[in-house]
Amino acid sequence: MKIILSTDFSAENEMLFPYAIDLLKEAGGEIILFHAFMDQILMGDSSFPGGLDSDTFFNRELLIEMEQQAEKFMQEKQQLLEQKISEAELHHITVTPVLKGGDPEMELIQLAEKEQPDLVLMGTHGKGKKRFLEGSMAKSVMTKLNVPLLSIPQGYQWNKSNDILYATNFGRFEVSTINRIFATLKHYQPVIHVVHLQEDAEDDKPGLLMEELKQAFRPEIAKQSIRFHLIKTAIPKEALKVFCEQNNISMASFIANRRKLIDFLFKDKIGKDAFFDLGIPMLTVREP
CATH class of the missing domain: 3.40.50.620 (HUPs)
Structure with missing residues (x-):
């Protein structure tokens, strides 16, 4: 490794x-x-006697000192x-x-x-x-x-729990990403909680997609190394925090999407900041 x-x-x-x-x-x-x-060290004109034109002045002595x-x-x-x-x-x-x-x-x-x-x-x-x-x-x-x-996070004390949250938005790469997380963390024998937060309680599509995702992990379900949670909530950010506390989650994971600088993980607009705010380690995998 x-x-x-x-x-x-x-x-x-x-x-x-x-x-x-x-x-x-x-x-x-x-x-x-x-x-x-x-x-490279950039210094403005006012830093030099005689009004040297030095917007991109390269201070070699300072660079050498920094390197040493x-x-x-x-x-x-x-x-x-x-x-x-x-x-x-x-x-x-x-x-x-x-x-x-x-x-x-x-x-x-x-x-x-x-x-x-x-x-x-x-x-x-x-x-x-x-x-x-x-x-x-x-x-x-x-x-x-x-x-x-x-x-x-700075100051985090390692939680011995092997319960890992994986946030899904039912994209194309969910199965391969979950398998990669299993492989990366195999030393910890992780239990992965696949979670989707849903604001619209009347929408049937997330439930169907969750059932479809389950089919790819029948052996892991049998070994109880993966669990699936569809959470209907009007306050998704708070629901995420409560779920982590109640299930002793020691790490959050998700696909880091390249299409937008801050891409939303759920339709209800929970973004990356919500996971930073949890104050627990995060394992992210870039979208292929």
């Missing part, structure tokens, strides 16, 4: 280390520890991660540092295309001018990455 772990070098980001180690604990594999720093600092931080984080792996006596897990100069989002996407990891792991909060690992970046890259993205 191979994981890309994105880091902004903050102490808060170290919370991702146990997740990466746990995901590889049984199968072993490689953790690619990734960081990108901006390799990034190399130092990367070495420290790599050593810390390797120490945690050694303490767990997991000698079949390796760490590969990757440090890039450039736009963090684009560099991450390109690295994922090159390495083809099983998933990318990032936090949903970060520091710095770019706020590298903040929720806004997770929202953006989840529609562009060619592999699943696991986003962990």
Whole structure:
């Protein structure tokens, strides 16, 4: 198994280390520890004596300093991660540092295309001018990455529950996506709750589509590793939150649609923000 772990070098980001180690604990594999720093510094005219025309002035000294600092931080984080792996006596897990100069989002996407990891792991909060690992970046890259993205909220304490919510809108790729989630999380022996929230209680179509989706998972239903829930509600966002609390949901998952920047997952206009607001890890898979 191979994981890309994105880091902004903050102490808060170290919370991702146990997740990466746990995901590889049984199968072993490689953790690619990734960081990108901006390799161009733009300064306005007023910053320079003599009124230099320097809207795109390239400050080489500052760039060199940034790169050296990034190399130092990367070495420290790599050593810390390797120490945690050694303490767990997991000698079949390796760490590969990757440090890039450039736009963090684009560099991450390109690295994922090159390495083809099983998933990318990032936090949903970060520091710095770019706020590298903040929720806004997770929202953006989840529609562009060619592999699943696991986003962990800062400060989240891992819930030992293996109950996973999967939000369906009955698209073309539901079956393949659910199977991919099963494969990605097989170490946890997940129970996937396939959920659709319906505002129009008189609409029969969602019920028919849910029954059709069930037919693709008869073996999993027999093993009780998948459950299906059609929830009729006038307050879908609140219903989503209540469902997660009542069923001890430890992770939410859905297809990240590329067609719109913020695509709605349900006809009742529940968007990605509703899932960020749950405060639990999110596993997203880009629409093929």
